[in-house]
Amino acid sequence: MKMLYMDTREDMPYRPTKPTTVEELKLCAARIRLQLLELCTKEVIHIGGDLSIADVMTVLWLYQMKYDPSNPKWEKRDRFVLSKGHASAVTSFAQAMRGCFPAEAVIRDYAKDGKSFSMHSCALNNRFVEASTGSLGHGFPIACGMAAGLRLKKNDTSRVYVLMGDGEQAEGSVWEAAMNAAHYKLGNLAAIIDCNGFEADGRIDELTAINDLGDKYRAFGWNVCEFDGNDIGEIKYRFDRLPPPRSEKPTALICRTVKGKGVPFMENEPKWHAGKITPEQFKECEDLLLREWRKP
Numbered sequence: 310m311k312m313l314y315m316d317t318r319e320d321m322p323y324r325p326t327k328p329t330t331v332e333e334l335k336l337c338a339a340r341i342r343l344q345l346l347e348l349c350t351k352e353v354i355h356i357g358g359d360l361s362i363a364d365v366m367t368v369l370w371l372y373q374m375k376y377d378p379s380n381p382k383w384e385k386r387d388r389f390v391l392s393k394g395h396a397s398a399v400t401s402f403a404q405a406m407r408g409c410f411p412a413e414a415v416i417r418d419y420a421k422d423g424k425s426f427s428m429h430s431c432a433l434n435n436r437f438v439e440a441s442t443g444s445l446g447h448g449f450p451i452a453c454g455m456a457a458g459l460r461l462k463k464n465d466t467s468r469v470y471v472l473m474g475d476g477e478q479a480e481g482s483v484w485e486a487a488m489n490a491a492h493y494k495l496g497n498l499a500a501i502i503d504c505n506g507f508e509a510d511g512r513i514d515e516l517t518a519i520n521d522l523g524d525k526y527r528a529f530g531w532n533v534c535e536f537d538g539n540d541i542g543e544i545k546y547r548f549d550r551l552p553p554p555r556s557e558k559p560t561a562l563i564c565r566t567v568k569g570k571g572v573p574f575m576e577n578e579p580k581w582h583a584g585k586i587t588p589e590q591f592k593e594c595e596d597l598l599l600r601e602w603r604k605p
């Protein structure tokens with residue numbers, strides 16, 4: 310199959326370096342979805358939870374985060390920790406679009422021994438990864454430690470963003486971290502929770518129901534905002550209004566999303582937590598996404 314590397318596609322030609330409008334960001338999200346699906350023809354990836362959070366990751370990496378791809382250790386950068394470490398593919402494509410490395414490298418090297426793009430984020434072989442993750446419930450406490458570290462260094466302009474899943478909320482360490490973040494007044498911490506309603510084995514409400522997650526974070530002393538995590542305009546609006554990093558309450562961004570978003574046969578279908586697609590399925594998805602993208 311001819312690989313359609315997204316950096317050079319002629320049918321989606323616009324590649325803004327710093328998208329600012331909702332329309333530009335929507336295009337970037339569509340391209341990231343196509344990159345994910347292209348990779349998914351070659352490797353098993355966690356496609357369901359990559360697609361659910363693709364819109365948030367687009368706005369986060371291409372619009373929101375203070376970050377210099379030519380200097381990933383810049384002291385004043387915002388930090389990102391992928392606590393749901395299995396969403397490494399969408400993270401890598403968002404970073405690629407921000408200019409960290411070419412998307413082609415992700416497609417070529419993903420899950421290959423000794424290369425930079427692992428199935429779960431790995432900081433040992435990729436300098437754009439802040440912390441190695443994959444064991445659920447660990448990235449969040451690491452992010453809290455980073456936010457506390459920024460306070461000790463008197464850095465009051467950087468934020469730490471951490472992405473978790475709703476299934477991940479069943480880990481006890483999540484609640485230890487939530488309690489500590491409020492206690493240490495980490496207003497420089499923003500926890501993004503991808504509430505797609507599913508974990509690996511099925512529906513969250515049938516496995517470990519989390520009921521009203523917003524109430525839980527509020528009870529732990531957090532600011533909470535809850536919104537449609539597949540609506541780019543809404544995501545941008547919420548990021549624009551985050552309290553400043555020097556404020557005293559951490560913020561939970563509860564994103565209501567659809568697992569497998571954008572690919573009808575994957576949406577809300579537990580078997581697409583992880584998987585691989587055929588070239589024919591890729592073509593079907595590509596036609597659909599391009600049609601969607603061209604809609605006025």
Ligand SMILES: Cc1ncc(C[n+]2csc(CCOP(=O)(O)OP(=O)(O)O)c2C)c(N)n1
Nearest residue numbers: 358395443444445474475476477507508509
């Ligand atoms: C501690 C731990 N237990 C189990 C797993 C296996 N596992 C990988 S992904 C996953 C489901 C996670 O669900 P969720 O956090 O909702 O992620 P999403 O549905 O967004 O992909 C599980 C149980 C793991 N990675 N870590």
